[in-house]
Amino acid sequence: MDVDQQEACSETKSAMHTWRYRHHFTYKADQGKNIIVQCNLCLPRVNLLSTSKTSTSNLKKHLDRTHLGCEARPDAKRGRKKEELNGEESRHCQLKKLKQEIISKCMTQAKTDDLIYNFIVEDCQSFYVLEQPGFRKLIAGLTEGLKSMDRVTLFTKVDQGFSRMREELMAKLSNIQYVCTTADVWTASSRSFLGMTCHWIDPASLERKSAAVGFARLQGRITHDSIAGRIHDIHVAYNIESKVQTTVTDNGSPFVSLFKEFSVDSQESDDDVGFYENVGGVLEGEPEQDMLLFLPSIQRCASHTLELIVTEDFWQAVSQGPMCQLHYSTMAKVYALWSKCHQLQVGMEAAEEIGKMALVVPAVIRWNVEYCAMQKMVSLSERELTELSARLEVPRMQPEEMAFLKEYVSVFHPLAFALELFQAEQKCYLGLVIPTILSLKNKLNEQKGGANYFSDVIAAIVSAIDLRFLELFASTEAKIATATTPQFRLWWMAASERDEMCTLLATEVSQMDPAIFTVPTTSRNTSTIESEDDFFSYGPVKPAIQIEQRGVLDEIHKYIEGKGKSLECLQDFPRVKQLFLKYNTTLPSTAPVQRLFSQKGNLVTSQRNLLTDDYFERIQLLRYNSNVCTSLITE
Structure with missing residues (x-):
């Protein structure tokens, strides 16, 4: 019998009981402190071996000398368990080492720094996040021991990235003959910023390209001189002062009067007066800082003009017409419904449950956003709208008010479509404005005859369009662009x-x-033929x-x-x-510079207060220009 059988019939316990090679031996007899076993691997030759009950060293030596490479028993109990643990630990160490090798090859310190740099720039994060212990532990855990760069390294990378961006952008603009810029001033958290974007058309592909060129902080009292100086400095910094066809701004009086004062046309018309004034200043030794300060012509934002028409002129026409009371009562109920949906999660859930859709609630004060929200509301049936009003405990809309709201959405759909066209960037040109306004007027006039509530309002809006776009229709540049x-x-x-x-x-x-x-220039034969034709001429030569x-x-x-x-x-x-x-090349709208201000997390986040004005501007320009400058893209 083998050693396992011996365990059942003998009370004697020995080291053979837990040995992983015991299946190669058969128990024969006890001999004092030793036991006699027969080697199964030596069969058919009978080979009896003696070994101590507390040690298997003699048997192991026999296996190593005679039967090298024999396998251990797979169903060994204690010994097998310990061997499996040792094997698992060994495999775990090998996998861990292999993982570290893969990570070390794929994730280097330079790549880790680039990813952290992109994280800071794209999300406008504070530079101090690099000093946070949790962030450092996160980077070390994800990269298997690599370190997070410090703020000094980040400052260096931002400076280098900004320099590369500026050099690449200037190289692109050096090959462009015509550019257009947009400018706007935005104030948030008691700080004012001047944003500027630059736009051009690729001569080969005729695709529009855009880039941000300025996000400057305006300190102190904001005057015409300070804004004009900043705009001029940005143009000079990118060597485009002679290439800018127009600068697109909103219709506010500050920008209009600013460009009227500093534009090239106004300076040329006042050459005589300026000459004598400048001579007097030079004679008195006063520096003439404004002599070289000039701005291109201004192009008023077409989408802002339409916004003014639909807000100021529309409200004025409604307030003076017979539908004034109906309009105010309808809009009051609409705003009450929006307010409940905006403030209460229950209200939005109720709207989704009843209308089977997400009800749009305008979050910004813009007419086209408000119009889209009204479209969603009008799409609800009368029963659904009544149920929603009852659920949210707001006044129920009367049938006449609902008819008024539906006609509002139908009549002013062309105006909302025109606004969407003007606020596009890639496929929108100055030549789009005149045809769009003409089509808008035609569509409004077509709906005038069938309107029950807005007949007079449509007439007032068409007159306002003629008045506010009078300068554009008289513009030779706009006609040529179209x-x-x-x-x-x-x-x-x-x-x-x-x-x-x-x-x-x-x-x-x-x-x-x-x-x-x-x-x-032509070839010799062609020149001979042309000279003969000139000789045999029968009238004055053209x-x-x-x-x-x-x-x-x-x-x-x-x-x-x-x-x-x-x-x-x-x-x-x-x-x-x-x-x-x-x-x-001229854009009809300031939508790009407004998008520059409205980028997620740039003006209203608390992290901005931890950045200096210079680095905040660099971060914004790097974010905006990541699509146009290939040097900013990191693998």
């Missing part, structure tokens, strides 16, 4: 005005590119300028007669394309 947009060409103009517009386009081409008047003008007019007429609406067709008309680049 004419060079393939989607519109001259279809929006009266037939009697199109020939005059073609002549204007030809004149603009001749002024912006004088090289087109030069006669192109100047080369007239020949070139005829070519320009031919190109313009072919463009006007074309049917393509995409920008790709401009590649076939190089002169028209140049006009498009010059006049459609």
Whole structure:
């Protein structure tokens, strides 16, 4: 019998009972303090071995000398358990070592620093977060021992990133002939900032590109001189002062009067007076800091103009009309419903339960946001709206008020659509404004006859559109921008005005590119033929300028007669394309600079107070320009 059988029939306990190689031996007899066993591996030769009851060293030596490599028993009890534990610990150490090797190859200290840098910049985090013990433990735990960089290293990386961004952006702008900027002033937490963005069109792909160029802190008393100086300094810093076609701002009187005072046109009209004043200043030894300060022409924000029409002019028309009481009662109930949904989670849950949708509640004071919220409310049935009003304990809307609200949403849908067009950035050009306003007026007039409540209001809004956009419709730049947009060409103009517009386009081409008047060089044979044609002439010779003008007019007429609406067709008309680049680089809205201010966490977070004005500006510019500057992208 083997050793296991011996355990059952013998009371004698020995070291063989827990030995992992015991299955290779068979128990034979006791011999005092020793036992006699037979080696099963030596069969058929009988080989009896003697070993101590408390030790198996003799048997192990026999296995090592004679049967090297024999396997341990798989079902060993205590010995097997200890062996499994040792094996698991060994495998665990190997996996841990392999994991550390993989992490060390994939996650380096430089890559960890780049990820922390992106985290600080993208979320506008405080630099002091790097000093927090919890953040350091987090980085050390995720990277298997790598360290978080300190604030000094972060300052260095921000400075280097800002320098790379500025150099790359200046390199891009150096190859661009026409740019447009937007400017706005924003105040939050008792601090005022001037934000500026720059926009241009890629000549090859005709795609619009955008970048932020300024987020400067305005300290002290904000005056025309201080704002004009900052705008001029930003233009000079990026070498675009001579390339800026227009600067788009809102319609507020501060910006309008500012550009009226410092624009190039106003300075040229006052050359005589300024000359004598400057001479007097020089003679008295006073420094003339404003002599070189000039700003480009201003382009008023079209979306802001529509906002003014739908707020100021609309409210004035409603308050003076017969629907004043109905309008106020309807809007009071609408705002009461919004207030309950905004303040109480129960209200929003009730709206989702009854209407089977998330009810939009306007969180910002903008008409287009308010209009979208009204659209959601009108989509509810009368029964659902009544049930929601009862659930939230707000006054129930009467049938006439509901009809009034539905007509409001239907009548002013074109106006909301026009606002969305103007606030776009990639596919919005100055040439879009005139056709959009003309279409808006036509659609409002079409609904005027069938309106029950807003007939007089529509007439007032159309008159307000004519008044507020009068300067735009008289602008030659806006007309050229519209004419060079393939989607519109001259279809929006009266037939009697199109020939005059073609002549204007030809004149603009001749002024912006004088090289087109030069006669192109030809081969020797061609020169001989041309000289013979000149010799056998039967009238006055046409100047080369007239020949070139005829070519320009031919190109313009072919463009006007074309049917393509995409920008790709401009590649076939190089002169028209140049006009498009010059006049459609201008944006019709200040939406990009407003997005710069409204980026998540930039002006209203507490972390901003821990950043200096210089580094806060650098962080904002790095965030905004991460899409246009490839050097800011880290793997």
